[in-house]
Amino acid sequence: MVSQRSLDVLRVIVQDYVASREPVGSKSIVERHSFGVSAATIRNDMALLEEEELIAAPHTSSGRVPTDKGYRVFVDQLADLRPLTSAQRQAIGAFLGASADLDDVLARTVRLLSQLTHQVALVQYPSLSTSHVRHIELVPLSTTRIMSVFITDSGRVEQRMLDVAGPLDEAFLSELRARLNAALGGLGLAEAVEGLGSFADQFSRERHPLVSQIAASLVEQIGANRQDRLLMAGAANLVRTEEDFTGSIFPVLEAIEEQVTLLRLFGEMSADQNGVSVSIGRENAEFGLGETSVLTSGYAASGGAVARLGVLGPLRMDYSNNMAAVRAVARYLTQLLGEHPGA
Amino acid sequence: MVSQRSLDVLRVIVQDYVASREPVGSKSIVERHSFGVSAATIRNDMALLEEEELIAAPHTSSGRVPTDKGYRVFVDQLADLRPLTSAQRQAIGAFLGASADLDDVLARTVRLLSQLTHQVALVQYPSLSTSHVRHIELVPLSTTRIMSVFITDSGRVEQRMLDVAGPLDEAFLSELRARLNAALGGLGLAEAVEGLGSFADQFSRERHPLVSQIAASLVEQIGANRQDRLLMAGAANLVRTEEDFTGSIFPVLEAIEEQVTLLRLFGEMSADQNGVSVSIGRENAEFGLGETSVLTSGYAASGGAVARLGVLGPLRMDYSNNMAAVRAVARYLTQLLGEHPGA
DNA sequence: ATTGGCAGTCACGAAAGGCGAGTGCTAAAG
DNA sequence: CTTTAGCACTCGCCTTTCGTGACTGCCAAT
Numbered sequence: 001m002v003s004q005r006s007l008d009v010l011r012v013i014v015q016d017y018v019a020s021r022e023p024v025g026s027k028s029i030v031e032r033h034s035f036g037v038s039a040a041t042i043r044n045d046m047a048l049l050e051e052e053e054l055i056a057a058p059h060t061s062s063g064r065v066p067t068d069k070g071y072r073v074f075v076d077q078l079a080d081l082r083p084l085t086s087a088q089r090q091a092i093g094a095f096l097g098a099s100a101d102l103d104d105v106l107a108r109t110v111r112l113l114s115q116l117t118h119q120v121a122l123v124q125y126p127s128l129s130t131s132h133v134r135h136i137e138l139v140p141l142s143t144t145r146i147m148s149v150f151i152t153d154s155g156r157v158e159q160r161m162l163d164v165a166g167p168l169d170e171a172f173l174s175e176l177r178a179r180l181n182a183a184l185g186g187l188g189l190a191e192a193v194e195g196l197g198s199f200a201d202q203f204s205r206e207r208h209p210l211v212s213q214i215a216a217s218l219v220e221q222i223g224a225n226r227q228d229r230l231l232m233a234g235a236a237n238l239v240r241t242e243e244d245f246t247g248s249i250f251p252v253l254e255a256i257e258e259q260v261t262l263l264r265l266f267g268e269m270s271a272d273q274n275g276v277s278v279s280i281g282r283e284n285a286e287f288g289l290g291e292t293s294v295l296t297s298g299y300a301a302s303g304g305a306v307a308r309l310g311v312l313g314p315l316r317m318d319y320s321n322n323m324a325a326v327r328a329v330a331r332y333l334t335q336l337l338g339e340h341p342g343a
Numbered sequence: 344m345v346s347q348r349s350l351d352v353l354r355v356i357v358q359d360y361v362a363s364r365e366p367v368g369s370k371s372i373v374e375r376h377s378f379g380v381s382a383a384t385i386r387n388d389m390a391l392l393e394e395e396e397l398i399a400a401p402h403t404s405s406g407r408v409p410t411d412k413g414y415r416v417f418v419d420q421l422a423d424l425r426p427l428t429s430a431q432r433q434a435i436g437a438f439l440g441a442s443a444d445l446d447d448v449l450a451r452t453v454r455l456l457s458q459l460t461h462q463v464a465l466v467q468y469p470s471l472s473t474s475h476v477r478h479i480e481l482v483p484l485s486t487t488r489i490m491s492v493f494i495t496d497s498g499r500v501e502q503r504m505l506d507v508a509g510p511l512d513e514a515f516l517s518e519l520r521a522r523l524n525a526a527l528g529g530l531g532l533a534e535a536v537e538g539l540g541s542f543a544d545q546f547s548r549e550r551h552p553l554v555s556q557i558a559a560s561l562v563e564q565i566g567a568n569r570q571d572r573l574l575m576a577g578a579a580n581l582v583r584t585e586e587d588f589t590g591s592i593f594p595v596l597e598a599i600e601e602q603v604t605l606l607r608l609f610g611e612m613s614a615d616q617n618g619v620s621v622s623i624g625r626e627n628a629e630f631g632l633g634e635t636s637v638l639t640s641g642y643a644a645s646g647g648a649v650a651r652l653g654v655l656g657p658l659r660m661d662y663s664n665n666m667a668a669v670r671a672v673a674r675y676l677t678q679l680l681g682e683h684p685g686a
Numbered sequence: 687a688t689t690g691g692c693a694g695t696c697a698c699g700a701a702a703g704g705c706g707a708g709t710g711c712t713a714a715a716g
Numbered sequence: 717c718t719t720t721a722g723c724a725c726t727c728g729c730c731t732t733t734c735g736t737g738a739c740t741g742c743c744a745a746t
Contacts, residue, residue: 025708038720043709061708061726135482139494149492149500151482157492159500235578236596253579368739381689386740404695404739689746695739702733708726715720 002052005035006045007077010054013046014066014074018316021243023063068281071293071315075278081324088116088325092332102126102156102301102337106231109309109333114234116325119241119313120256124266125229126156126301133192136180136218143167148214150221152189160221166210176211180218193219230259230266237313244314245291255288256312265289266308269296275330276323281315291315295323297330301337309333345395348378349388350420353397356389357409357417361659364586366406411624414636414658418621424667431459431668435675445469445499445644445680449574452652452676457577459668462584462656463599466574467609469499469644476535479523479561486510491557493564495532503564509553519554523561536562573602573609580656587657588634598631599655608632609651612639618673619666624658634658638665640673644680652676 012033016024026042029035035042046064049055054070057063066074084092095112096105106123113121137149144167150158183199184192196219200211235253242249255261265287269277279294289312296310310326355376359367369385372378378385389407392398397413400406409417427435438455439448449466456464480492487510493501526542527535539562543554578596585592598604608630612620622637632655639653653669 023708027708039708040720040722041718044719047710057709059708059726059728061710062728063708134484134490137480137482137492139478139480141477141496147477147494147500149480149494151490151492151502157500157502159494233600236593236600239582239591239593239596248582250579250582253582257576257579366739370739383689383691384687387688390741400740402695402697402739404741405697406739687746689744691743691745692741694741697736697738699736700734703731705728705730707728710723710725712722713720714722716718 002048003045005037006048007073008035009042009045010049010066010070010074011077013049013055013064014071017065018318021316023058023065025063028063066315068283068315071280071319072283075280075319075323078320078323081276081320081327084116084324084328089328091116092329096332096336105333105336109329110231110233113309113311113325113329114237116329117311117313117317117322118234119237119311119317119322120232120234121309121311122262122266122296123231123309124263124307125231126307131156131189131301133184133187133189136177136184138173138177138180138214140168140170140173146173146214148218148221150218158221160217162214162217164210164213168210172207176214189222193222230262232256241314241316244316251288252292261287265294266296266310269294269308276327277310278319278323293317293319295319295326297326299330299334299337301334345391346388348380349391350416351378352385352388353392353409353413353417354420356392356398356407357414360408361661364659366401366408368406371406409658411626411658414623414662415626418623418662418666421663421666424619424663424670427459427667427671432671434459435672439675439679448676448679452672453574453576456652456654456668456672457580459672460654460656460661460665461577462580462654462660462665463575463577464652464654465599465605465609465639466652467606467650468572468574469650474499474532474644476527476530476532479520479527481516481520481523481557483511483513483516489516489557491561491564493561501564503560505557505560507553507556511553515550519557532565536565573605575599584657584659587659590634594631595635604630608637609639609653612637612651619670620653621662621666636660636662638662638669640669642673642677642680644677 009029012029013024016028016032026039026046029042030037030039046055049070050057050064052069053067054073055064056067058065083089092112095108106125110121110123113123131152133150134153135151137151139147139149141147141161144165145161145163146168148160148162150160179202180199184195187195196215199215200208203211235256238249238253238256245252265279265284269279276295276297279296281293282290284290284292284294291314292312293315294310294312296308298306298308300306309330311322313322352372355372356367359371359375369382369389372385373380373382389398392413393400393407395412396410397416398407399410401408426432435455438451449468453464453466456466474495476493477496478492478494480494482490482492484490484504487508488504488506489511491503491505493503522545523542527538530538539558542558543551546554578599581592581596581599588595608622608627612622619638619640622639624636625633627633627635627637634657635655636658637653637655639651641649641651643649652673654665656665
């Protein structure tokens with residue numbers, strides 16, 4: 001049985017360790033916090049916590065350090081996040097206030113988040129899977145080459161080049177553009193792909209191969225871009241916290257640059273009651289991030305597109321502040337993208 | 344007077360030091376290379392090199408290490424770069440072979456370059472300043488909101504949202520689109536901006552404010568995007584070579600994430616006869632990169648857009664191989680972008 | 687100009703010793 | 717049963733010391 005006071009002891013151990021980077025001993029606890037009991041009593045509680053594997057001693061006679069499990073219990077106890085300071089709120093507004101397009105907003109967001117948390121920040125591009133076709137544009141580049149621009153209501157724009165078999169005149173391209181938008185405008189991406197399957201059938205035998213080719217390219221374009229991208233900022237912060245990693249941070253940086261891994265990790269994280277999901281230490285082992293914690297929150301772009309953003313850092317981080325920052329930024333971003341669809 | 348043999352000694356000092364990371368002494372030189380002279384003679388040459396400040400001794404009685412100036416002389420002596428190995432050439436082809444759009448090509452390029460050189464790789468987006476207007480598209484998002492898509496012949500696509508004062512109908516939007524493209528298509532960006540200045544004058548008094556607003560937004564869109572972006576990959580390599588930096592690599596990573604600084608540095612580097620420009624150590628001091636070397640080469644996208652790509656790493660790097668890689672990738676990229684305009 | 691010899695310098699690594707923070711345990715008190 | 721004070725013990729860390737080895741600089745001879 002773990003008493004309430006024991007949990008309080010765990011809390012201050014995590015807090016003090018995060019603040020000082022040094023194993024915390026019973027004596028320093030009683031002199032820094034008002035528990036109203038003696039160091040010996042704290043020692044008894046600490047022995048209990050050690051039995052539960054919530055804390056561990058690096059050396060036989062040193063203070064204690066939280067284990068992965070200890071951080072987990074600590075985080076789960078953080079029921080209420082204190083809101084950000086007004087200075088931080090202002091920073092969010094100032095940073096994200098006036099932005100032109102989605103690329104810009106997300107680029108600013110990731111930098112902002114990294115500055116607020118002093119960790120590596122990550123922002124996933126909104127998934128296309130739940131968004132809808134806003135507009136398709138075909139732009140002639142030469143007589144046998146066109147650029148197709150594909151715009152969704154989540155504000156994403158994807159362009160692609162295509163060499164076509166036969167020559168194309170502007171009139172036919174206009175017709176094609178009009179028919180494409182009539183047929184696909186407003187559809188979800190899956191429906192659009194379906195619609196493209198039979199799209200060419202409405203054209204003459206003569207035109208059919210050409211239109212088929214273009215339709216196939218569009219299908220590919222839609223499908224290919226469903227694989228999301230990830231923005232990163234604040235890699236320098238990882239170096240700053242280098243001492244918190246037992247070995248080198250090299251493998252960590254490698255894993256971060258391997259976006260596929262992170263996207264998989266993002267995919268497996270779901271929101272808890274605060275909207276912020278936390279994955280700690282060995283919980284990330286399969287991603288090569290066994291020594292890091294990842295905090296994420298979902299955010300919604302318009303068009304129903306959802307994605308995640310968050311931060312990554314050493315186990316020894318300020319969970320409280322960082323979770324609040326992630327939550328606040330996600331909320332602000334959702335609000336911003338909701339207000340100005342696609343912007 | 345610095346004899347030819349002295350320069351040869353400098354060369355092997357750089358080579359051995361790069362290979363071993365240890366100060367190189369006279370004895371190890373004579374036993375690893377066939378100079379046909381004794382260690383004492385080498386020592387005399389080394390004393391000469393030291394007088395010229397091309398090498399220095401970390402401690403009174405240790406081997407010698409090249410200085411910034413020494414690396415500079417070494418690099419300038421590398422008249423002919425040996426071409427890449429066939430395996431490397433194949434890697435370039437395989438990596439960049441099939442790519443959809445400019446974003447994709449550049450993203451692959453930067454990763455490729457980082458893998459070839461084992462350093463941080465940087466690729467600058469082609470500057471818009473010398474490219475031309477390919478197409479302007481206006482997409483209605485709601486009655487008072489449009490998205491303008493701006494396509495250049497260098498393959499870049501920029502989108503932007505705009506709230507307009509009055510309601511817009513589709514017919515007028517079509518007219519506007521047609522007139523915009525008629526007026527601006529093919530113009531250089533500077534000319535396009537000029538043309539937009541008086542563009543609204545051809546419309547009725549009633550339409551004038553609306554068109555003015557759209558034109559102004561387009562001008563802003565063109566201007567704003569002239570500020571280039573930079574792709575980076577291989578930050579993990581900096582960590583791997585951390586020991587080559589006297590202090591922490593933190594400020595280096597910070598400088599790298601501050602794209603503005605790097606773009607300024609890129610701007611100041613011009614090509615030498617090999618097409619590869621090298622900036623060594625303190626030559627980069629004003630950018631906070633006094634302990635790094637930067638190798639860059641220009642490349643050309645279609646539409647006359649030019650930009651630079653390159654790598655950044657510690658002074659102690661394999662200049663010969665890395666310069667060859669930068670040159671090869673720049674050439675390949677130029678070729679690829681030339682073949683498939685905008686792709 | 688080149689070479690062999692030799693004394694001198696100095697960083698680096700290993701070994702030793704002292705310090706001190708912190709623990710676990712025990713016995714007594716509330 | 718919980719809490720407290722006291723105490724012996726452990727062990728990482730820091731500092732000091734010392735020996736080793738690599739390399740240089742100089743000098744005299746070729």
